[in-house]
Amino acid sequence: MLIREAKASDAAHLVRFINMAADDLPLHFWRASVGPDGDPWAYGRERAARETGNFSYRNAWLAEVDGEVAACLLGYAADPEPAPITPDTPPLFVPLLELEAMVPGSWYLNVLATYEAHRGKGCGSALLAKADEIARAGGHDTISLIAEDTHGDALRLYRAKGFQEIARRPLVKGDWQVEASEWILFTRPVPKG
Numbered sequence: 001m002l003i004r005e006a007k008a009s010d011a012a013h014l015v016r017f018i019n020m021a022a023d024d025l026p027l028h029f030w031r032a033s034v035g036p037d038g039d040p041w042a043y044g045r046e047r048a049a050r051e052t053g054n055f056s057y058r059n060a061w062l063a064e065v066d067g068e069v070a071a072c073l074l075g076y077a078a079d080p081e082p083a084p085i086t087p088d089t090p091p092l093f094v095p096l097l098e099l100e101a102m103v104p105g106s107w108y109l110n111v112l113a114t115y116e117a118h119r120g121k122g123c124g125s126a127l128l129a130k131a132d133e134i135a136r137a138g139g140h141d142t143i144s145l146i147a148e149d150t151h152g153d154a155l156r157l158y159r160a161k162g163f164q165e166i167a168r169r170p171l172v173k174g175d176w177q178v179e180a181s182e183w184i185l186f187t188r189p190v191p192k193g
Contacts, residue, residue: 001063001064001065001070001121001122001123001126002063002064003061003062003063003064003126003127003130004061004062004064005058005060005061005062006057006058006060006061006062006072007057008049008057009049010048010057010060010062010069011044011045011046011048011049011057012045013062013069013072014045014048014055014057014060014072014074015041015044015045015047015048016115017071017072017074017111017113018044018048018055018072018074018111018113019044020113021110021111021112021113022111022148023148023150023178023179023180024176024177024178025092025176025178026044027040027041027044028092028175028176029090029092030043030044030047048060054076054110055074055110059074059075059076059110060072060073060074060111061073061074061127061130061134063114063118063123063126063127065118065121065123068118069115070114070115070117070118070121070123071112071113071114071115071118071123071124071126071127072111072112072113072114072127073109073111073112073127073128073130073131074109074110074111074112075107075108075109075110075111075131075134075135075143076107076108076110077105077106077107077108077138077140078100078103078104078105078106078107078108078144079104079105080104080105081104082097082100082101082104085097085098085101091172091174092171092172092173092174092176094172095169095170095171095172095183096146096169096183098169099146099167099169099183099185100144100146102166102167102185103142103144103166103185103187105140105142106135106140106142106143106144106187107131107134107135107138107140107142107143107144107190108143108144108145109128109131109143109144109145110145112124112127112128112131112145112154119153124154124157125157125161128157128161131143132190132191133193135190136190136191136192136193140190141189141190142187142188142189142190143163143187143188143189143190144166144185144186144187145158145163145185145186145187146183146184146185146186147183147184147186148171148178148180148182148183148184149168149180149181149182149183149184150179150180150181151180155184158186161188162188162189163186163187163188164186164187164188165184165185165186166185166186166187167184167185168182168183168184168185169182169183169185170182170183171183
């Protein structure tokens with residue numbers, strides 16, 4: 001297995017992983033952003049190929065197995081002082097922002113996703129080890145992540161790797177079709193190098 005930094009040319013993979021990790025919430029947002037005549041996937045790819053922003057390819061690492069992209073890690077430093085949630089924030093995102101605000105200054109693991117054909121082969125564990133390395137190099141002492149309550153395999157992996165549940169918030173669904181009912185915030189100390 002090879003773990004490498006993502007490139008702008010990986011945007012098509014990145015949007016699939018980003019969308020997979022949050023049960024189509026990104027696609028839901030991209031659709032709303034481009035309107036009925038726009039291409040939501042193209043919008044997502046454009047965002048992933050940017051040089052800046054949380055969902056930039058510059059914040060992503062890919063695991064390759066036998067030369068094929070298999071899994072993705074996307075993360076970044078959480079704000080040391082989270083901004084207040086503004087009244088015009090879409091309700092779907094309020095619970096996530098509330099949870100993120102509980103872990104200021106952590107290294108926030110936003111996306112960990114593996115293509116189905118490569119699951120159960122250690123990609124997630126390898127990328128979590130990479131997250132430790134990145135967080136340690138950035139001077140962070142904690143890694144945080146938010147998962148949905150229906151992501152059983154991911155929840156088992158996080159708990160097996162020492163992540164502890166900190167808080168939960170109910171999902172605000174609106175017209176987003178998803179089975180999950182809660183977001184769960186986890187943290188773990190960054191192991192010493």
